[in-house]
Amino acid sequence: MSAALTLQKAIRARLVATSAVTDLVPASAILDRNQRPAPSPSIILGEAQVLDEGDIARKRSRVFHTIHVWKLEASLAGVTAINATIREALRDRLSLDAGHHVADLYIADSRAMRDPDGETSHGVVTLEALIVEEAS
Numbered sequence: 001m002s003a004a005l006t007l008q009k010a011i012r013a014r015l016v017a018t019s020a021v022t023d024l025v026p027a028s029a030i031l032d033r034n035q036r037p038a039p040s041p042s043i044i045l046g047e048a049q050v051l052d053e054g055d056i057a058r059k060r061s062r063v064f065h066t067i068h069v070w071k072l073e074a075s076l077a078g079v080t081a082i083n084a085t086i087r088e089a090l091r092d093r094l095s096l097d098a099g100h101h102v103a104d105l106y107i108a109d110s111r112a113m114r115d116p117d118g119e120t121s122h123g124v125v126t127l128e129a130l131i132v133e134e135a136s
Contacts, residue, residue, distance in 0.1 A: 003061040003100055003131035004048035008032065010094040010102075011065065011127070012045055018089040024082050025069075040072035040120070041082060059133040064108070069123030076112040079123035083110045086125050096131070104130040 016027040021043075029042040046066035053060035067086060071078040087107050094102050109126040 002050070003133070004050050004063050004065065006097045006100045007063050007065055007094070007102075007127075007129055007131060008045055008048065010096050011067065011090065014089055014094060015043060015086065018085070020085045021082075021089050024078075024085055040070060041078060042070045043082070043086070044068040044070065046124070053130065060103070061131045061133075063127075063129045063131055065127045065129070067125040067127070069112075069121075069125070070115075071121050071123075072119055073121050074119070076114065076121050076123075079112045079121040083112060083123045083125050086110075090127060094129075099134055100131050101134060102129055103132045 012030060012032065015021050015030050025041045025043050029039045031042060032045040046068045049064045051062045052058060053062055069079045069082045071082065087110060090105070090107065094105060096102060106128055107125060108128040112121060112123045115122045
């Protein structure tokens with residue numbers, strides 16, 4: 001399994017298991033899909049980019065993963081609160097599927113913006129993780 005996919009699965013598992021997150025967004029609205037309109041509120045697992053870390057064994061990958069937050073609201077208060085709970089939920093080390101482990105993970109970026117539709121707020125949280133492929 002790819003480093004990006006195993007990280008995405010671990011992110012979703014952590015978010016749906018964290019009551020502070022599910023108090024704001026139902027677990028059934030924490031999704032991996034590409035469709036709008038998104039449920040309100042919702043967390044949509046977004047894009048991933050994988051870069052080779054350059055070690056000689058080619059066992060280390062740097063993964064950038066986005067998480068999108070959508071909420072029907074005129075202000076940015078709701079998505080800002082959801083972004084904060086995501087940041088807190090992902091603070092502790094994630095457990096990945098067999099064959100990979102997280103050497104480092106942190107929130108690289110978190111932002112809130114107004115959607116051009118004038119009715120929806122959009123948040124984006126970007127994680128950066130160093131994933132190491134374990135010897136088989």
